[in-house]
Amino acid sequence: MIFIDTNYFVRFLLKDLTVQYKAARNLFEAGAKGDKILFTSTIVIFEIYWLFSSFYQKTKPEVVDILRKTLSLSFIEITERKIIEKAVEIFESSNLDLEDSYNIAYSVEKKAEHFLTFDRRLDNFLKKNKFERT
Amino acid sequence: MEEKQGSIVLKPATALIEELAGSVKVPKNLRGVDIDEAIMIAKKNYFGRGAK
Numbered sequence: 578m579i580f581i582d583t584n585y586f587v588r589f590l591l592k593d594l595t596v597q598y599k600a601a602r603n604l605f606e607a608g609a610k611g612d613k614i615l616f617t618s619t620i621v622i623f624e625i626y627w628l629f630s631s632f633y634q635k636t637k638p639e640v641v642d643i644l645r646k647t648l649s650l651s652f653i654e655i656t657e658r659k660i661i662e663k664a665v666e667i668f669e670s671s672n673l674d675l676e677d678s679y680n681i682a683y684s685v686e687k688k689a690e691h692f693l694t695f696d697r698r699l700d701n702f703l704k705k706n707k708f709e710r711t
Numbered sequence: 712m713e714e715k716q717g718s719i720v721l722k723p724a725t726a727l728i729e730e731l732a733g734s735v736k737v738p739k740n741l742r743g744v745d746i747d748e749a750i751m752i753a754k755k756n757y758f759g760r761g762a763k
Contacts (some may be wrong), residue, residue: 584746592733593742602732609724624750631760632753633737646731652724 579604581617583624586647608652616654619679622647622661626675641669660686671702 581604588594589601608615622644629635629643644665648658655661663682668675677699684692692703 583750587746589732590735591737591742593737598733602728605728606725609728624753627753627757628746628750629735630753631757632749633741643735646734649727650724650731 578614578616579608581615581621581653583621583628586617586621586625587628590643590646605650605653608650611652614654615652616656619655619657619661622655623675623679637669641665644675657683673699673702677702 584597585601585604588597589605592598604613604615607613625647626640626644630637630640635643644661648655648662648665660682661679663685664675664679667673667678667681671678673681677696681692681699681703694700694703
């Protein structure tokens with residue numbers, strides 16, 4: 578199994594440094610063909626989010642698109658793919674950041690009975706969207 | 712897999728790679744920067760953005 582770090586995804590999406598882009602692309606193609614087993618972590622997805630939303634100053638719809646593109650590489654195993662996809666959905670349709678959106682998606686997946694927080698904005702969102710279980 | 716005019720379209724993974732490769736555009740001055748340094752700057756800016 579081969580772990581894919583953030584910079585591989587970014588070089589592949591940007592195609593800005595030929596040597597690194599080709600290395601990333603070749604690896605992804607090998608993964609797509611089933612010649613190599615590739616995986617990455619939730620943190621890598623968050624680094625992609627921080628990078629494009631902050632450093633590259635992408636708009637929210639653009640960031641959502643980039644995250645969806647990354648998640649669509651289904652031959653790359655991401656243990657929490659389903660949770661992250663849900664988090665991106667919440668992030669897209671709310672004023673929450675991806676971290677809070679992830680925590681909601683995670684709590685839903687884990688069938689949490691309650692989501693307790695002192696964050697008023699998050700709490701309001703949870704109440705409004707009936708995320709509390711009874 | 713994508714939805715097109717109400718139908719589910721299955722795409723080979725290699726076609727997806729072709730489609731996504733170089734699909735994100737950034738300004739010229741930000742092309743080719745050290746990604747790991749950029750991630751550090753991004754985290755610093757992102758988490759230093761103040762109270763929500």
